[in-house]
Amino acid sequence: MTAALRTPDGERALATAAELAGGDPLAAAAAMRASGVPADLAAAALTQAELRRRAAGKFGRDAARMFFTRAGLEQATRAAVADRRAARLRAAGVRTLADLGCGIGADAFAAARSGIKVYAVEADPETATVAAANASALGLDVTVECGDATAFDLSGVDAVFCDPARRRGGRRVFDPAAYSPPWDFVAALPERVPRTVLKLAPGIDHALVPPGAEAEWVSVGGDVVEAAFWCGPLASVPRRATLLDRGELTGSGAERAPIGPVRDYVYDPDGAVVRAHLVAEFAATVGGNLADPEIAYVYADAPAPTPYARGFRVLVTLPFSLKRLRALLRERDVGRVEILKRGSALDPERLRRDLRLTGSGPATLVLTRVAGAPTVLVCDPL
Numbered sequence: 001m002t003a004a005l006r007t008p009d010g011e012r013a014l015a016t017a018a019e020l021a022g023g024d025p026l027a028a029a030a031a032m033r034a035s036g037v038p039a040d041l042a043a044a045a046l047t048q049a050e051l052r053r054r055a056a057g058k059f060g061r062d063a064a065r066m067f068f069t070r071a072g073l074e075q076a077t078r079a080a081v082a083d084r085r086a087a088r089l090r091a092a093g094v095r096t097l098a099d100l101g102c103g104i105g106a107d108a109f110a111a112a113r114s115g116i117k118v119y120a121v122e123a124d125p126e127t128a129t130v131a132a133a134n135a136s137a138l139g140l141d142v143t144v145e146c147g148d149a150t151a152f153d154l155s156g157v158d159a160v161f162c163d164p165a166r167r168r169g170g171r172r173v174f175d176p177a178a179y180s181p182p183w184d185f186v187a188a189l190p191e192r193v194p195r196t197v198l199k200l201a202p203g204i205d206h207a208l209v210p211p212g213a214e215a216e217w218v219s220v221g222g223d224v225v226e227a228a229f230w231c232g233p234l235a236s237v238p239r240r241a242t243l244l245d246r247g248e249l250t251g252s253g254a255e256r257a258p259i260g261p262v263r264d265y266v267y268d269p270d271g272a273v274v275r276a277h278l279v280a281e282f283a284a285t286v287g288g289n290l291a292d293p294e295i296a297y298v299y300a301d302a303p304a305p306t307p308y309a310r311g312f313r314v315l316v317t318l319p320f321s322l323k324r325l326r327a328l329l330r331e332r333d334v335g336r337v338e339i340l341k342r343g344s345a346l347d348p349e350r351l352r353r354d355l356r357l358t359g360s361g362p363a364t365l366v367l368t369r370v371a372g373a374p375t376v377l378v379c380d381p382l
Contacts, residue, residue: 002133004044005044013042016035022050029046062138067137075166077106078106079110081225083110084242085107089159089197093158094159095117096157098121098154101181102144104127104130105144109142112135117141118142122145122146122147149185159193160189162196164198164200166179168180174201190210197231198231199226201226202217202271204227210231212231213229216228217242218244219270224271241275243273246308257289258283259290259293262299265313266311266379267311268342268366269296273309279298282298285308287301292343292372295343320346325378326354329359332378335360336362337355338365340364351365363380365379
């Protein structure tokens, strides 16, 4: 149906659908039929218009010209993340790149815009068609091939980017051996082409980091969106946490933060910092310590502006007791709470109901462990 949407009739249907996107779907379908658009073309145009509307957050203005599948949009790299990766590849001297498992093309297009010649391979025929259509719509010189990534000839490229598919039948795949292409092929790529970047799920096991590679975790707006393994000459540090537009934290990933008491301020590190095992490096930036060796809350004596964590002033620390906590919040006239937790089995929404708050003010509750004991901190955000 992508081909039909690229015809003059399809373009007119898309233009009409764009005006209706975001409204009532039944009314939109009726309006399309009333304008004389055939039912199948109307359905495809309305679906595409809705996907384009959702894609604006990832792709900005380009979304209005691109084509999407639902799965392709969900799995596509955000343009800002892809642009940053492409700039790093270009700065490393990459001139030709094989994108194995290109999806709808987000990373391939960013690399092409940076001046890299890209050969993109996608196993799913519909997705490959969409990627080719997007390259044409954006005016980018990207060669898109529908085929098996494991059979692609890598002799003509000086770098590889691989984003293995981690969904099957609409469900997430957590076992790397079940990726497509499978992990044994993916993990061997750096031996074939040393300048290789692997894009993976944020929960990837550190034990799978190739020898000598840099493991990076990327967060956008506080959400960890991906892990990336930079192999061979592309590696510059063992671990990196990239907080897009906020900064980067690097280190060995093997340091241990000091253990000490709960102090006047508590910091909740960004998920990328935690995933990259850089909590100790972060703690050093605020002169902080952990109160439990397994919990990533960092405690310090003074407030410090930091891009790597949210900070809170600790008002009260007490061993967890629903009765005592409820009484304390009533005494403080608290009527609404933000609930954070690490190392706690409590369900935040059930706790919120059980507290039966009636006050007027806000507070932040941090559910955690201190020296192994369930603890709650009542805090104010910095």
